Structure formats: structure tokens, C-alpha cells
Amino acid sequence: MLRLARLAASVPRLQARPTNSRHSMAYSAKIGPSILSSDLSCLGSECVRMMECGADYLHLDVMDGHFVPNITFGHPMVECLRKTVGQDPFFDMHMMVSRPEQWVKPMAAAGASQYTFHLEATTNPGNLIKEIRESGMKVGLAIKPGTTVEELAPWANQVDMALVMTVEPGFGGQKFMEDMMPKVSWLRSQFPSLDIEVDGGVGPDTIHKCAEAGANMIVSGSAVIGSDDPRSVIALLRTAVAEAIQKRSLDR
Numbered sequence: 001m002l003r004l005a006r007l008a009a010s011v012p013r014l015q016a017r018p019t020n021s022r023h024s025m026a027y028s029a030k031i032g033p034s035i036l037s038s039d040l041s042c043l044g045s046e047c048v049r050m051m052e053c054g055a056d057y058l059h060l061d062v063m064d065g066h067f068v069p070n071i072t073f074g075h076p077m078v079e080c081l082r083k084t085v086g087q088d089p090f091f092d093m094h095m096m097v098s099r100p101e102q103w104v105k106p107m108a109a110a111g112a113s114q115y116t117f118h119l120e121a122t123t124n125p126g127n128l129i130k131e132i133r134e135s136g137m138k139v140g141l142a143i144k145p146g147t148t149v150e151e152l153a154p155w156a157n158q159v160d161m162a163l164v165m166t167v168e169p170g171f172g173g174q175k176f177m178e179d180m181m182p183k184v185s186w187l188r189s190q191f192p193s194l195d196i197e198v199d200g201g202v203g204p205d206t207i208h209k210c211a212e213a214g215a216n217m218i219v220s221g222s223a224v225i226g227s228d229d230p231r232s233v234i235a236l237l238r239t240a241v242a243e244a245i246q247k248r249s250l251d252r
């Protein structure tokens with residue numbers, strides 16, 4: 001409890017809301033299974049299965065063995081997945097890579113919809129945001145647990161989505177870090193229409209914390225993929241977020 005209070009106190013004090021926001025639309029509940037937890041030899045059919053179970057988008061975790069201590073896949077895999085699932089599914093690329101600049105064009109060509117890079121991995125976020133947009137993708141900006149929202153805030157009006165990591169990036173199946181919730185609450189208070197994503201350890205047991213804090217894009221790996229009934233888990237997660245959004249709009 002003491003630790004939570006201390007963390008809550010460490011998030012920035014409320015400031016005037018920025019006026020030049022690019023987020024004019026109201027946000028909605030969206031659930032994106034992380035396919036990292038699936039049988040990697042069947043990624044194509046797993047993506048199709050998740051979409052059939054009601055996923056709103058697919059969260060694809062790219063790891064380079066340098067930014068994080070694990071390796072997954074890169075743009076050649078994305079190109080194959082795009083061919084398998086067709087043009088419609090939204091691919092949110094979670095780029096856990098050093099030098100994210102180098103994969104913007106290959107990922108765009110492969111069919112990525114959104115390029116979510118880590119603030120910790122670049123020295124020039126402004127330029128990278130511009131490059132991603134010029135390549136025709138949406139922009140996501142992620143922060144690791146040790147990075148403050150104060151560092152993300154200056155870029156929030158220029159991106160489509162902010163990702164608050166709720167585990168140390170690198171592996172699926174880790175324990176949800178509840179002490180990241182003050183970051184989400186603060187972002188929601190400052191950027192009322194921003195898409196805010198949480199990623200790591202999110203499932204039926206932890207979704208209410210995320211929803212109450214104001215997250216609306218929910219990544220869930222092991223809780224969805226490992227379930228006997230992924231359709232019900234996806235529906236449960238979406239309902240929790242939709243109810244929190246409705247409550248917030250009534251409270252305003």
C-alpha cells in the first residue's frame with residue numbers, strides 16, 4: 001500500500017490540458033490478443049482463430065534479443081501473416097527493438113498497421129514519429145515500467161496510442177504490475193481521448209484495475225490464448241472496459 005502511494009505521488013501533478021491534440025474522436029474498448037503465447041509454428045491459424053473469437057486487433061511482439069533478452073520474429077513473418085489473415089485485421093506491432101528507426105519501412109511494406117516503438121530505444125522520438133506517419137502507419141509510443149509518464153507526455157499529442165507496460169518487456173506470462181496504474185490514470189486525466197494500451201499480465205483477474213484507471217486498448221496473451229474459451233475471455237475484457245468508459249462519461 002505504501003509503495004503504491006509513493007508511486008502515485010511520483011506521477012506528474014495535473015497540468016493544463018494540451019489544446020493541439022490529434023485525438024478528437026472518443027475512444028472505445030478494444031481487445032488485442034498477444035499471439036506470443038500461442039504455438040508459434042501455427043501463427044497464421046492462431047491469428048485467424050483470435051479474429052474469429054472477436055479480437056478487435058492483433059498485438060504482434062517483435063523482440064530483437066538486444067532491447068529485450070528474447071527473440072521472436074520480424075517483418076518477413078508479418079508479411080506472411082498479412083497474406084494469411086487478409087487486409088482487414090489491424091496489426092499493432094510492439095517493437096521491442098534497439099534502433100526502431102531501421103524497421104519502419106520494412107514493417108510498413110509487410111503490412112503493419114501501427115508501429116509502437118519504445119521511448120527508451122530512440123534519441124529522436126519526434127523524427128521517428130514523422131517517419132512512421134510518412135510510411136502510412138499509425139504511431140504507438142511505449143514506456144517500460146521504469147520510465148515515467150512525464151517523459152512520454154510531451155509526445156502524447158503526436159501519437160495515436162500510448163502503451164504503458166505492466167510487466168518488464170521480454171516475456172509473456174508474467175505478473176501484472178498494479179503499481180503502473182497511476183501512470184494510466186494520469187494519462188487519461190490529461191489526454192481524455194487518447195488510446196491508452198496496457199500490456200503484460202492482463203486478464204480477467206486484473207482487467208478491472210486497468211479499466212478503472214482508464215486504459216481502453218487491452219493486450220492479453222496467456223489469459224486469452226491459454227483459455228479453453230478465448231471468445232468468452234475477450235468478451236469479458238471488452239465488457240469491463242466498456243462499462244468503465246460509460247461510467248467515466250456519466251461522471252463527467
Ligand SMILES: O=C(CO)[C@@H](O)[C@H](O)COP(=O)(O)O
Pocket residue numbers: 034036037059061094167168169170171172173174199200201202219220221222223
Ligand atoms: O510485450 C509483451 C511482453 O514483453 C506482451 O505483449 C506479452 O506477450 C503479453 O502476454 P501476457 O503477459 O498477457 O501473457
Ligand SMILES: [Fe+2]
Pocket residue numbers: 034059060061094199219
Ligand atoms: Fe507486447
